[in-house]
Amino acid sequence: MTIQDPKTASEIASHVEEPSQAELKAPRRSALMALGWARENLFSSAPNTLLTVLAVALLVWAVPPLLDWVLLKATFLGADPQACRDAGGACWSFIEVKHRFILFGLYPHDEHWRPLLAMGLFLSAIAISCDPRFWNLRILAVWGAALPLCGLLMWGGLFGLSFVGNDKWGGLPLTLILATLGIVLAFPLSVLLALGRRSDMPAIRAICVGYIETVRGVPLVSVLFMASIMFPLFLPEGMTIDKLLRAQLGIMLFTAAYLAEAVRGGLQALPKGQYEAADALGLSYWQKMGLIILPQALRLVIPPIVNQFISCFKDTSLVIIIGLYDLLTTAKTALSDPLWRPFYIESYVFAAFIYFLFCFFMSRYSQYLEKRLNAGLKR
């Protein structure tokens, strides 16, 4: 998924090759170099030597049993939990048996191709949005096409697809929807909140400060609790607002408050001269913000923003407390089967692996973005 310029990739490859050719010509010298490197870096002093020895001992102690568990003694195929117990290693056949439930939750089994396809579309749309060439009106067209299509696939009810209520959505698609929509909708809101907090108008400032401080003052768990447990009690009996929608709004409002503070950090870091220069040019408030201030401010705060994105992605797992089957909940529910209950480590490792893939992508992408956007600052 990492976006890489093919040219630079080949350049890197050719760089790697050169020293290895040199190595062939002078093996002894490189061996000496390795020894010298080790002496300089690993055994330069008594504490360093001690740490090196300790680290090696730790690796020797930890790696073989881990390897044993993960690969050598693990069971990969077959639907027999007893075989797993006998083998004594990791039971990856648990994942083989349960992966469809973990990935798609309660979604009707025969229709799993629909969330799979929807997820593919969704991820493609995200990948396209990551490409700077699409940072114009075309991106709206991409999402304008992708979102209704995803909705059609997930809900169905048209073109011969059977209707599937969103109470049956679950697993990875649900996590992706909650996180992506939460982030995408929270971001513009957070920019407005950050601008509002620095506004000269007392009423707007008070509202924004009040909102940010209130939401930041409570944990996400209680926001979700409020949305799912307290809120329905205030509605007339029989009237309910969709549980998924309530959770989605809760996550969005929560993330927006945190993002707003990150964005405000960027706004405050800009030298006052930038504001004054924009004013001197006679730009209106929105022109000033849109053309001068925000492009610089947002670039400054990419790391905290991505930090918040990653944390939002993982926070979606808290919807477990309101009975939505996100990825972590399905991994947990798969364990309620008494036959497979002992293999909870495998289940959690599988879920962790999926979370890691997405979070790692986000973090790599933010590094790429920083490099690209800061290109003008380099000499």
Next chain:
Amino acid sequence: MKRLALLATLALFGGTVLSSQVQAGATFDAVKARGSLNCGVHTGLAGFGAPDDKGNWAGLDVDVCRAVAAALFGDAKKVKYVPLTTQQRFTALQSGEIDMLSRNTTLTSQRDTELGLNFGPPNFYDGQGFLVPKKLNVKSAKELNGATICVLPGTTTELNLTDYFRANKMDFKPVVIEKQDELAAAFFAGRCDAITSDSSQLASIRSAQASNPDDYVILPELISKEPFATGVRHGDDQWFDLVKWVIYATFEAEEKGITSANIDSFKGKTDPVVKRLLGETPGLGKALGVGEDWAYQAIKQVGNYGESFERNVGSGSKLKLPRGLNAQWNKGGLIYALPIR
């Protein structure tokens, strides 16, 4: 303890708001008009309510939902399952998000009164017990003085445990872990001398997670009564009646030996009880506001109580629980159908 306090506040708050909102007769009509039953179930408790690998719901509690749907609509599939956590379950019922709560919920006086609920006949009698390794040679819970005990936090289980030890002037060291499977793993790894939970849970933990189930024994004392029952909210007695009598009908069917497989062979029999249950003597259905074949449909499509028990938690399941207290009254249990007439 903090969480308990929070829950209590929420529950109390819920109760207050609710009391101003009760409407009469609404649920029955609403369910009928909607054409499907919103049934609150567990998010995943094997044997009682859990989705299988294909996402289909199954369990003893789930069967109650299906039986009511079969009685009302003639189709056990007309159920929308709403998975609920322990914290959510009562609010979901009070706010009208669900029509009935069948989620291994213990019937207590406080829940019956303060929370504004009504409970049908218990469909599972459980009690809190202790599981210990045989090698400890403990024969009674009274011998557990000073023991380290694994317990889930924030549940009545924890409170019962404290009460029991205080009443018997004994001490214990709690090992508190949030997740049931990790708690059990800690016990089997030897981190505590005993683990306490509902005895049905202990049986399933033992069969599923112990490397050798025969090395562990459930102590004879049950330190609490846990009758699990189906809840509906106050304010619609007609709805409550229907839920209650559908459950009794499944009890009665077992007592009479009527199963989903053989029910059609009972047609035309002279036993007046059977005739009433099958709807051949009309009147009961009309009184409940449903078709005369209400009990027939429930038994035909879901099965009698015994079938449901064996299929979900008994010998036909992975849990292999004995009938115990959940046998029919004439076989030493507590399952007793009130006369259907």
